[in-house]
Amino acid sequence: MTVPPTDRTAAPTKILLDESELPTHWYNVVADLPEPPPPPLHPGTHEPIGPEALAPLFPMALIQQEVTTERYVAIPQAVRDVYALWRPAPLYRAKRLEAHLDTPARIYFKYEGVSPAGSHKPNTAVPQAYYNAQEGVTRLATETGAGQWGSALAFATAQFGLQCEVWQVAASFQQKPYRASMMRTWGATVHSSPSELTEAGRAILASDPDSPGSLGIAISEAVEVAAGREDTKYALGSVLNHVLLHQTVIGEEALLQLAKVGETPDLIVGCTGGGSNFAGLFFPFLREKLAGNMEPRILAVEPAACPSFTKGEYRYDFGDVAGMTPLMKMHTLGHDFVPDPIHAGGLRYHGMSPLLSHMYELGMFEADAIDQIACFDAAVTFARTQGIVPAPEPTHAIAAAIREAEVCRETGEEKVILTALCGHGHFDMAAYDAYFAGKLRDFDYPADKVAEAMQRVPVVGA
Numbered sequence: 001m002t003v004p005p006t007d008r009t010a011a012p013t014k015i016l017l018d019e020s021e022l023p024t025h026w027y028n029v030v031a032d033l034p035e036p037p038p039p040p041l042h043p044g045t046h047e048p049i050g051p052e053a054l055a056p057l058f059p060m061a062l063i064q065q066e067v068t069t070e071r072y073v074a075i076p077q078a079v080r081d082v083y084a085l086w087r088p089a090p091l092y093r094a095k096r097l098e099a100h101l102d103t104p105a106r107i108y109f110k111y112e113g114v115s116p117a118g119s120h121k122p123n124t125a126v127p128q129a130y131y132n133a134q135e136g137v138t139r140l141a142t143e144t145g146a147g148q149w150g151s152a153l154a155f156a157t158a159q160f161g162l163q164c165e166v167w168q169v170a171a172s173f174q175q176k177p178y179r180a181s182m183m184r185t186w187g188a189t190v191h192s193s194p195s196e197l198t199e200a201g202r203a204i205l206a207s208d209p210d211s212p213g214s215l216g217i218a219i220s221e222a223v224e225v226a227a228g229r230e231d232t233k234y235a236l237g238s239v240l241n242h243v244l245l246h247q248t249v250i251g252e253e254a255l256l257q258l259a260k261v262g263e264t265p266d267l268i269v270g271c272t273g274g275g276s277n278f279a280g281l282f283f284p285f286l287r288e289k290l291a292g293n294m295e296p297r298i299l300a301v302e303p304a305a306c307p308s309f310t311k312g313e314y315r316y317d318f319g320d321v322a323g324m325t326p327l328m329k330m331h332t333l334g335h336d337f338v339p340d341p342i343h344a345g346g347l348r349y350h351g352m353s354p355l356l357s358h359m360y361e362l363g364m365f366e367a368d369a370i371d372q373i374a375c376f377d378a379a380v381t382f383a384r385t386q387g388i389v390p391a392p393e394p395t396h397a398i399a400a401a402i403r404e405a406e407v408c409r410e411t412g413e414e415k416v417i418l419t420a421l422c423g424h425g426h427f428d429m430a431a432y433d434a435y436f437a438g439k440l441r442d443f444d445y446p447a448d449k450v451a452e453a454m455q456r457v458p459v460v461g462a
């Protein structure tokens with residue numbers, strides 16, 4: 001059923017799929033790239049590492065997915081059964097926002113806030129918990145920035161009978177106490193990071209007892225615990241290839257949903273912290289673009305206070321602060337750079353997905369950076385028209401979508417804009433309060449701090 005999309009009243013408000021239309025496969029974009037991404041390197045020797053180097057941290061099934069060049073990976077039935085608790089996720093046409101903006105653009109958003117944890121993160125937490133359980137692991141250690149990933153993994157481990165230990169970045173542990181409550185409800189143990197429980201945490205606290213923490217620090221703590229215990233492995237909620245792979249259920253569903261209303265996107269826009277929800281949304285559309293079936297412009301939006309794509313250097317760096325992870329070639333601000341405590345905690349990461357970084361260098365998408373006050377302006381407009389209160393992270397994509405729709409108002413272009421509303425903001429109301437009280441501020445791009453951190457990035461190939 002295809003309705004004239006310009007007739008806002010007649011067009012459907014939400015486009016739903018049946019449970020039988022839940023994707024059966026994840027899509028691996030690596031199969032369609034003109035050249036493969038550069039390999040991770042051993043931190044000491046700077047030689048490419050083989051899959052076995054990751055074995056202390058990840059189960060073999062995930063390591064295989066990390067390096068596979070197969071175009072499709074089958075989703076295990078046990079994972080699809082858990083996905084079915086909330087997937088397929090709805091695609092909405094933001095008709096009330098469009099009317100408010102008086103734009104001829106048609107704005108669609110894929111809503112991932114319907115998951116139990118309230119974001120896209122369970123799309124990868126569930127298969128990660130599943131594959132660990134399959135290989136006899138009993139405990140997972142992880143970090144969480146905004147609390148979203150910790151919640152997702154706590155939920156997922158509960159589905160497969162695993163224990164879960166989470167290091168939550170101190171700034172968010174204080175701003176969002178109910179995220180930790182939620183994790184505990186699903187059975188996880190939660191620590192504020194930096195903590196006294198690890199060497200990495202103690203080292204940071206010794207130099208800065210009031211450290212607000214960062215994702216890089218929390219990763220060091222979780223990796224240290226996982227590497228030191230036989231029964232424990234580590235789980236990462238973004239950045240890595242297998243995470244981006246799992247998130248492609250977002251884009252596969254959205255592709256099918258837009259096809260049902262006879263639409264193809266002119267602009268696909270997503271927010272990027274480590275890049276997983278953005279990649280999950282656009283990879284299947286990129287496959288169609290490479291096949292000549294559509295021609296969307298693709299745009300990543302990051303915080304102006306932590307702009308890895310737009311201001312970072314593309315070079316080998318560590319994924320964590322302590323320098324325990326392999327070296328990955330990515331857009332980085334320096335592994336010990338601590339971003340200002342913006343409210344979009346999920347976007348406070350010094351690095352970026354190596355796969356997306358490679359694709360950015362190949363010119364396969366664009367990037368932009370937006371300040372947090374402009375993002376909250378957009379969030380409030382969105383909430384007052386569409387009803388859903390967005391998490392601070394996707395407000396970056398919403399702000400960019402609104403800007404584009406406003407340009408369409410001037411030019412009269414009927415562009416189709418697609419974004420992912422990757423999480424709701426029910427645990428972020430303190431951020432909204434700060435915004436309404438005029439206490440939110442924009443942080444200048446910390447050029448000096450970044451330049452200083454970049455001096456400590458290892459020189460590879462020298």
Ligand SMILES: *Cc1c(COP(=O)(O)O)cnc(C)c1O
Pocket residue numbers: 119120121146148149237238239271272273274275276277278346347391393394422423424
């Ligand atoms: C974690 C998170 C992000 C950032 O991670 P990506 O891997 O870039 O998607 C963005 N939005 C929400 C709601 C998150 O939970």
